[in-house]
Amino acid sequence: MTLIKDVVDCSTYSVRGLDNQLIAQMNKLRPGLLVRIDDLRNVKLADAAVHPWMQPAARRCLAQAVSYRGKQIIINSAYRTIAGQMLLRNHYLNGRCGIVAAAPPGQSNHNNASAIDVEDSYGWRSALRASRWRWLGEFDPMHYDCIDDNISALNTIAVKAFQQLWNIVHATDKLALDGDFGPATETRLRYSPAEGFPGVDPSRILKLTEPLQIGNDVGEVQLALRAAGITLEVADKVFGPATDKAVKQFQAAKNLVVDGVVGSGTRQALGLD
Ligand SMILES: [Zn+2]
Structure with a gap:
């Protein structure tokens, strides 16, 4: 690395x-x-x-x-x-x-x-x-x-995307998701792996699958569920039936579609987006 x-x-x-x-x-x-x-x-x-x-x-x-x-x-x-x-x-x-x-x-x-x-x-x-x-x-x-009128300023979203990636693998050193390239974010970027964060695939949507999804991204969701007051005995970075149940409990509590899929609405409600 x-x-x-x-x-x-x-x-x-x-x-x-x-x-x-x-x-x-x-x-x-x-x-x-x-x-x-x-x-x-x-x-x-x-x-x-x-x-x-x-x-x-x-x-x-x-x-x-x-x-x-x-x-x-x-x-x-x-x-x-x-x-x-x-x-x-x-x-x-x-x-x-x-x-x-x-x-x-x-x-x-x-x-x-x-x-x-x-x-x-x-x-x-x-x-x-x-x-x-x-x-x-x-x-x-x-x-x-x-210079088309439909060009938007990307910087905030680019920085926020980095902050999210960093947080997936640094559960105890989280950055504020503020999209601001301040000193804390700059330092973390300098200390980020050029090859990318291990085991992070932003394109995958977390849910109960066969084989089970495993990784830091699952662990991040498990900790966020706990922080939201949902009981989850083991935070083991494996999206098994217990995590599926916890996601559904959380979705029901937040009046979201109860499908066990950690999509953007659920991620936002968990404070991850
Ligand atoms: Zn140029």
Whole structure:
């Protein structure tokens, strides 16, 4: 396990494991928040380090520009998670990788999933401008931001997604789910594993299954049920019949649909979302 603070590899690909968890958690918090762009015709991502995710409005801006020019666009950089930004910031502060400037996490345009760096920026300029992309200027000539009205600010939800992931595996060192990138959250991000948190799969919905679901995410729900006053003899990180019963008791007490499925309504009522 390599902590972000210890990564010396220059490519943001080295934090891809954590990135993928963050992106999945953001989309869990708000379904459809980020959508893929690698299925768009004539859109080519320069290498594996380029994330194929954007806000839907930015994806529309991109599709429009490509269809306007009728040519393949090569994207050198697009979305950067707060983990990727933390990595670049560390490199910059340590004089590594030839990075001459790197904003703190959340403060780069690339953290909003509505920015691109493109190959042949000059050739693309008029098509991009005609498609609601703003060129940043000569000091960063490859860079464009989609300025569509439907672009939203991602930072709070991106930070909250990280705080949730951290809390799943740190039952005794929980962060407030405030979406604020304060010193406590910044430190935890530095001490997060680049490969991602072990045994955390944001895309799975907790419920009684065969085989049984096991993991820190189950343990987190069990502790939250207890904290809510539901009796649960064993908090063993295994979603067995006792946990199923406890979830249903909790749902009944909160006037939620009693289905034993820990979906977003139940998670919110448990204080986990
Ligand atoms: Zn850029």
